[in-house]
Amino acid sequence: MATVAAGRPTAVAQDLASLPGVGPALRGRLAQLGIHTAADVLLHLPLRYEDRSRLVPIGALRAGQHALIRGRIEAAEVSQRRRRALLVSLADASGALTVRLFHFRPPQLQQLQPGRWLECYGEVRPGPARLEMVHPEYRLLAAGADEPLPAAALTAVYPSTAGLTQATLRRLVGAALARCEQVLPDVLPRSLREAEHLPDLAAALRGLHQPEASTALDARPAALHRLALEELLAHHLSLRQRRRQRQARRAPSLQASGALRERLLQSLPFAPTGAQRRVVDEVLVDLARPHPMLRLLQGDVGSGKTLVAALVALQAVEAGWQVAIMAPTELLAEQHFRNFCRWLPPLGVEPLWLAGRHGGKARDAILADIASGRAQVVVGTHALFQEQVRFARLGLVVIDEQHRFGVHQRLALRAKGDDGALSPHQLIMTATPIPRSLAMTFYADLDTSVIDELPPGRTPVHTLAVPRRRRDELLAAIVATCARGEQAYWVCPLIEESEALALSAASDTAEELAAALPQLRVGLVHGRLKSRDKERVMGAFQRRELDLLVATTVIEVGVDVPNATLMVIDHAERLGLAQ
Known part of the structure; x- marks a missing residue:
């Protein structure tokens, strides 16, 4: 989340050492949770809350209940039965309960003396003789039964790790809030917050970490909405920044007469759909620009994405550049290769296929054709981005079923055409339906085209759930x-x-x-x-x-x-x- 202003660091950007009580050991445990700064502490949000704002009489407790109780210590003794434990008998005017501690130290036995008052919070369990609390959180009450409750706020329970108690996390959060809430930069304009009825950042964080018991149900959704909106905004802005960085790079301007495309279209026994023609035009506009295209092409199975890929590949070939078409499996790559072998050779363009199965002299010959530029259109699998593959003039990369490839794999293929001065254009195809809102969120650095029309004669798909x-x-x-x-x-x-x-x-x-x-x-x-x-x-x-x-x-x-x-x-x- 983008919550740190540029320029002079504020308290929120300070190291954990700025918070009291953080030494090397505690710093190591916090690092296991991804907490390295005071900002990370503030953004380490609770899993759930416990209501410690009201006392429950011991006599009203039920097994399975989480409750806050107070009682007078009637007795404290170490039991040696089966498993050694410290047993503390607590009583109030309504009843009695046993506190069972399996892990204890001698000073605890000295503190828990009969006659003193104890406040406990924990889960109530059935015991051998009566209800029990096993290892509850507790504190001794110096003022006895009349000591005020700690706060009217709900108590947060945080994701934790071994050796890191909830009390420590709450202390750190409290220290971070006290130090930072007045200086936390708020990136959302006041006009937007007011229009959306959202709290400012400091109020949202306080409402999530220390919600008032009386207003928690009403205030928490607005606080979560406030943080979620800022997180989405930061994500979207980072993608937009990445888009600007991409547009700052140079790419070959793939301009041509379109003669090869027209010859392919005339040879087809069918006419492309309007959606296919629209998408081809969108891609051609991108290819003519001197900046790298990064376009996501969505289309259902059978909508004609492969024909679109062939048409835009011919634009690159006619402009004098090579095209790489990558599919995640040899089955799919071979299917693309067969389609291209039907369409392209009559136009004087011989597609070439490179897969992991190719070896020996055959592979050497394929690599030589790619490196020399004789191979104008290369179809393949992961083998395309292996180190031995060198393209002479890679101008366009087409990746089918892009979700099956890792980011580094896609970047490795793009790097085949990046000579330091020019980067290749990229067309990414998928049959997975991506709602517009999701595409705007996760693919804001991509331009999007959709083939929303099936060829004539295609029957609609009927989906049934059958028991x-x-x-x-x-x-x-x-x-x-x-x-x-x-x-x-x-x-x-x-x-x-x-x-x-x-x-x-x-x-x-x-x-x-x-x-x-x-x-x-x-x-x-x-x-x-x-x-x-x-x-x-x-x-x-x-x-x-x-x-x-x-x-x-x-x-x-x-x-x-x-x-x-x-x-x-x-x-x-x-x-x-x-x-």
């Missing part, structure tokens, strides 16, 4: 689908049966379905298969040599089998949105 008791009906629907000459998937979350999770496993499901549906040809594919075995099974499915394919999420990234019209997802609750 397990209707499994026989589901199997009948699969048989009927395959009888029409169509194919089906059955997706499982696991490869093999798990003792920890009561889920259907792909290997067992394939055996069960093969036995239950002997008239169908059932195949199995999962991530543990060798690449060539995986491709053999998927190839058989694509060639319609299999009717039903049982699979794990290895098939999640866009393998194109138009004849597969039914997909059963077992335990769909175990899969995320992207899957």
